[in-house]
Amino acid sequence: MTQHQTPETAELLDARCAGLDLPGRLALAASLGRAVFTTSLGIEDQVITAAIGTHQLPVEVSTLETGRLFMETAALIGETEERFGISIRRFRPDERDVDAYAAQFGLNGFYESVEARHACCHVRKLKPLEKALAGADVWITGLRRGQSGNRATTPFVEFDAERNLLKINPLADWSLDMINAYVEAEAVPVNPLHSRGYPSIGCEPCTRAIKPGENERAGRWWWENDEKRECGLHVAETATSLVPTPA
Template identity: 55%
Template sequence: MAEADSPLLNAASRVGPIVAGVRGATIADRLASACAAIDGRLVFTTSLGIEDQLITHHIFTSKLPIEVVTLDTGRLFGATYRLWQETEERYTRRIRAYYPDAEAVTAMVGEWGVNGFYYAREARQDCCGVRKVEPLGRALAGAAGWVTGLRADQSGQRSAVPLAEWDAQRGLVKVAPLFDYTRDAVAAECERLGVPVNELHARGFPSIGCEPCTRALKPGEPERAGRWWWESDDTRECGLHLTADGKLVRAKATA
């Protein structure tokens, strides 16, 4: 196939007006404009963290045609499952779960052990790949748009996160309606709207993932320092978010 005939290149050349069509000053306006601009299935992947809870609130209360899904790795905190139930009961809507492939989990645990990720970086990356990245691929299969809870101030590597962009790796439009929000602004908005949030946030967990791989922050640590804390360089990401050139979006580690 000639380069000019590449489906991804052709899609990227057409996506400019679509990306430009995602706009608005409020979260609700941004989500509604995404629904109007993007022709096809829209998926919001929630980790049930505070940012995602605020987005979920607007999707459900505005009855927007955006699928709300979560990746249940099988290693989440009990508090996260309780919040999941509370959220469904509050909004009388279901959050669809995508689970890791059972045979892949069996093989991965058989090779590395149940908590092998503490001892080898390759084991941790394999675990994230099996439990999160592969299920995400299934969740986004056939989607035209992907809504995320990314904020530009979460780390230096995420500082360039835009409201909307073309994700060449997955061939869809990626939307971050909280891209210019601070964490404090998100928390204040959740309190104002009565959005249910994870009880772990009040116990020093700003970023919440799998239970074995998440700890509370120490004084002065940046927001994502509690994720994969035993790794000491800048490669601590699970692989869900990629840059335009296919590289990981990484949060800088701290000493």
């Protein structure tokens, strides 16, 4: 464990971030060691990618190519690389894990139970994330407090005990209006699905447009009743070991 990777240091850094702008928060993250930003290509993440590229910050940019992304999301990866002169590392699920999941639950078995959905997210997101963050000191995310009630207390910096690293959320206090203003001012390329009612975009089978009055993440796993539904990347989920790991 490095001197930065402690809950106490996370608390001190959280206070420092409150007085910094976005480039300053990202520069602070990069100064703490090997920093990895994982992008879903959503509008928040595009803002962070733009800041990293524009200010040429030493932050690795990675994405999880789950195999079930919207066509629009996949196309945005290359467009973003070209726009900001960066390379986005792709991390994909192991085909053996995908095959094992399909054999146990069916390709779209995630609609049948919460446990099966968690297992799918484990195969297509959590295991690739482990590879993306291997050896990292800092994990940068696009989490915002305004995205959902489950994220309302998101700090700027927290200690991720499970992964033994610092997790930095530089947009924690940004509103959607601030995000949109930045995108317009900096001509940041965004997913066209946002203009079609998709404020939060995940895998295609698991994402729908939201209805008037719904929160930003209401279109994610909409068939589930749990209001705190997450994939497990940022909130620990259960039942992620249902699919055996192939030998």
